[in-house]
Amino acid sequence: MITESTPYAGLLGGALIGTSAVLLMAGAGRIAGCSGIFRNLISLKFDGDFIWRALFVVGLVAGTAVTRPFAANATVIALPTLSIAIIGGLLVGFGTALSHGCTSGHGICGISRFSLRSTVATLTFMVVAIITVFITHHVLGG
Amino acid sequence: MLMQRLTVLISGLLFGAGLTISGMVNPAKVINFLDFTGKFDGTLLFVFAAGVGVAMLGYYFTFKRAAPFFGKRFYLPTVFAIDSRLLIGAAIFGIGWGLTGYCPGPAIASLAYLQPISLVFLVAMAMGTLAAKLVPEE
Numbered sequence: 001m002i003t004e005s006t007p008y009a010g011l012l013g014g015a016l017i018g019t020s021a022v023l024l025m026a027g028a029g030r031i032a033g034c035s036g037i038f039r040n041l042i043s044l045k046f047d048g049d050f051i052w053r054a055l056f057v058v059g060l061v062a063g064t065a066v067t068r069p070f071a072a073n074a075t076v077i078a079l080p081t082l083s084i085a086i087i088g089g090l091l092v093g094f095g096t097a098l099s100h101g102c103t104s105g106h107g108i109c110g111i112s113r114f115s116l117r118s119t120v121a122t123l124t125f126m127v128v129a130i131i132t133v134f135i136t137h138h139v140l141g142g
Numbered sequence: 143m144l145m146q147r148l149t150v151l152i153s154g155l156l157f158g159a160g161l162t163i164s165g166m167v168n169p170a171k172v173i174n175f176l177d178f179t180g181k182f183d184g185t186l187l188f189v190f191a192a193g194v195g196v197a198m199l200g201y202y203f204t205f206k207r208a209a210p211f212f213g214k215r216f217y218l219p220t221v222f223a224i225d226s227r228l229l230i231g232a233a234i235f236g237i238g239w240g241l242t243g244y245c246p247g248p249a250i251a252s253l254a255y256l257q258p259i260s261l262v263f264l265v266a267m268a269m270g271t272l273a274a275k276l277v278p279e280e
Contacts, residue, residue: 001168001170002170002174002181003165003168003170003171003174003181003183003185004183005182005183005184005185006164006165006185007184007185007188008188009163009164009165009185010164010165010185010186010187010188010189010192011188011189011191011192012160012163012164012192013159013160013161013162013163013164013165013166013189013192014160014164014188014189014190014191014192014193014194014195014196015160015192015193015195015196016156016157016159016160016163016164017156017157017160017161017164017189017192017193017196018160018192018193018194018195018196018197018200019156019160019196019200020153020154020156020157020160021153021157021193021196021197021200021201022196022197022200022201022204023149023152023153023156024149024150024153025200025201025204025210025216026149026200026204026207026210026211027145027146027149027150027153027210027211027212027213028146028149028150028153028210028212028213029209029210029213029214029215029216029217030150030213030217031217031218031219032153032157034245034246034247034250035245035246035271038246038250038267038268038271039271042268042271042272051147052146052147052150055147055150055151055154056150056151056153056154056157057154057250058151058154059150059151059152059153059154059155059156059157059158060154060155060157060158060161060247060250060251061158061250061251061253061254062154062155062158062254063154063155063156063157063158063159063160063161063162063251064158064159064161064162064167064251064252064253064254064255065158065254066155066158066159067158067159067162067163068162068254068255070163071162071163071165071167071168072165073165073168073171073185074162074165074166074167074168074171076168077167077168077169077170077252077255077257078168078169078170078173078243079169079257079259079260080169080241080242080243080244080259080263082259082262084241084242085242085259085262085263085266086262086263086266087238087241087266088238088239088241088242088244088263088266089238089242089244089249089262089263089264089265089266089267089269089270090238090266090267090269090270090273091234091235091237091238091241091270092235092238092239092242092244092245092246092249092267092270093238093266093267093268093269093270093271093272093273093274094231094234094235094238094270094271094273094274095230095231095232095233095234095235095236095237095238095270096231096235096245096246096271097231097270097271097272097273097274097275098227098228098230098231098234098274098277099227099228099229099230099231099232099235100219100221100228100231102235102245102246102247103239103245103246103247104157104245104246104247106232107190107193107194108190108193108194108197109197110219111194112194112197112198112201113201113218115219115222116222116224117219117221117222117223117224117228120224120228120229120232121228121229121231121232122232124228124229124232124233124236125232125233125235125236125239126236127236128232128233128235128236128237128240129176129236129237129239129240130176130178130240131236131240132176132236132237132239132240132241133173133176133177133180133240134177134178134179136240136241137173137177137180138179138180
């Protein structure tokens with residue numbers, strides 16, 4: 001799917017994500033890391049922390065549902081094929097659990113706290129993802 | 143407790159709105175960003191710059207406080223090591239991210255599009271997440 005570069009929508013969306021991260025830290029003292037929230041939710045420990053994580057996820061999906069009609073580049077989304085979704089899902093789950101973070105936790109939150117660990121993680125997954133896309137789209141011809 | 147939960151819910155709503163308005167919930171936009179030699183779409187860089195910029199500024203003022211407004215304390219990571227778990231994990235995540243264009247946030251948010259494939263991805267992601275528990279700690 002061809003997408004147009006949308007810098008202003010990107011800046012606005014990024015600012016909203018940053019605000020979300022600040023709100024979660026200032027309000028509840030928590031890192032807005034999606035993989036960590038997901039990892040803890042699926043461990044199904046129904047303690048006091050389960051509720052805030054579930055609420056964040058409910059908000060995440062609801063926020064997407066509400067703003068979808070106004071998203072220039074995301075009223076319709078490209079979908080992976082079944083086999084790619086399964087392989088990719090396994091890798092994303094395994095990798096983020098092993099390194100304790102993803103684009104939001106290490107990328108946005110970690111770098112904003114000047115965490116060297118998160119900066120190294122972010123550079124690593126960025127570079128590997130770029131190489132992966134190069135191989136799948138240009139070497140193998142996707 | 144009510145105020146804390148309300149804040150968390152609003153935080154989630156803003157996160158979902160941000161991912162959607164920026165188009166990051168669309169895996170094609172992410173893959174096109176990663177594709178320097180193809181149909182390059184630089185949007186992700188703007189999302190990242192604004193996200194980090196706002197969070198950096200907000201965190202700066204937040205951490206001047208002893209505790210969050212509606213919580214006991216700040217729960218910050220206690221691991222600082224740059225070890226093989228971090229590097230190998232990030233690299234494996236990078237392969238999955240490059241293959242699909244999905245990282246965990248947009249993958250969860252994409253449930254709003256009611257496409258069964260999102261659920262398939264999330265089930266696989268859950269299995270991958272659980273599998274990582276089998277890797278022994280160093």
